[in-house]
Amino acid sequence: MKLAFGIFKYFPHGGLQRDMMRIAAEAVRRGHRVTVYAISAEGEIPAGVKLELLPVSGWSNHGRAKRFAAALRRKFEAEKPDLFFAFNRMPGADLYFAADNCFALSAQRHPALVRKLLPRYRTFLAFEEAIFAPQAKTVILYLTPGQLRDFQQVYHTPAERFRLLPPGIPADRRRPEHPEPVREAKRREFGISADEILLIQVGSGFRTKGVDRSLRAVAALPEELKKRTRLLVAGRDSGNTCPKLAASLGISNRVIFAGGRDDVGALLLAADLLIHPARNEATGTVLIEALAAGTPVMATANCGFANYVAESGGIVIPADPFEQETFDRELAAALSTPGRLEQLKQLAIDYGAKADFYRRAEAAVDYIEEAAHAGNR
Structure with missing residues (x-):
């Protein structure tokens, strides 16, 4: 399969970034073609994984995130990957790696007017809703029972769209x-x-x-x-x-x-x-x-x-x-x-x-292949 992975920033010492590259390496080992798209990157990547930068401008993280999501849409119209696997919240994903807790729930600590008016909150809430809304199709790879509870409490996402990943370390x-x-x-x-x-x-x-x-x-x-x-x-x-x-x-x-x-x-x-x-x-x-x-x-x-x-x-x-x-x-x-x-x-x-802490990448690629076979796109 031709797989597109999306992440805002790649650097070798981040936990999310390490997870993504282990999954990418396992997918390549199974014969899939993986391209990682990022705004910026530093450090080495596994053999066989292609890295393509889509630099975008903007004064804020949310502004750059919106431009990156738009650049990905244009790229996918031309490249037509079989599946898009997002490692940050962004619309249009076939699969999403839920490394972060529920943004909507954490945002509730701030006044409703702030959440409504500030572009940062509006952008990231919209990105999260694009993934978790009941009518969305994204398959969600989550990491802890608490995440499942929180996302379903806020978005009422159908349970059949969630896949639990085990811990994964080398x-x-x-x-x-x-x-x-x-x-x-x-x-x-x-x-x-x-x-x-x-x-x-x-x-x-x-x-x-x-x-x-x-x-x-x-x-x-x-x-x-x-x-x-x-x-x-x-x-x-x-x-x-x-x-x-x-x-x-x-x-x-x-x-x-x-x-x-x-x-x-x-x-x-x-x-x-x-x-x-x-x-x-x-x-x-x-x-x-x-x-x-x-x-x-x-x-x-x-x-x-x-x-x-x-x-x-x-x-x-x-x-x-x-x-x-x-x-x-x-x-x-x-x-x-x-x-x-x-x-x-x-x-x-x-x-x-x-303890068995070592099978996250293998399980994630199993779910990628399951989504492809189910005709998720």
């Missing part, structure tokens, strides 16, 4: 038989001594991921515990807000901002605990990656994959409302209670050894 994220050499090498790379506790947070978009919450929690640790605790932040962010916050909290020497990384699996083996106090997180693939590596997790309950954290014996922090003091207290207890960190780690190792 098989090389499994904890190796002998992790110690990797762990020791990565800790040496960042100057982490054997007796220091290494916390890790992974993700791009620091405010959404709650990096500021993590910084405040580290700053709130008892002084002696703080002296032997380090936080490594792996991911990209616009601006310098979090490094400035770390400086103002007096913990710059306890925090490493490592930028986007290609060695997340090794970093997770080096860490003693992953913390992820996100404000909004449809899934949280890194939570699964950590558990596969045998690294325990502390995350907020609003993460789509928080259920896996709970099942693994990890720590789930209430998110609605989130209380910084609760997070601070739970983190300090996990790090200071004798034997607690070792217990959490063993639980994560045992859970990760049994």
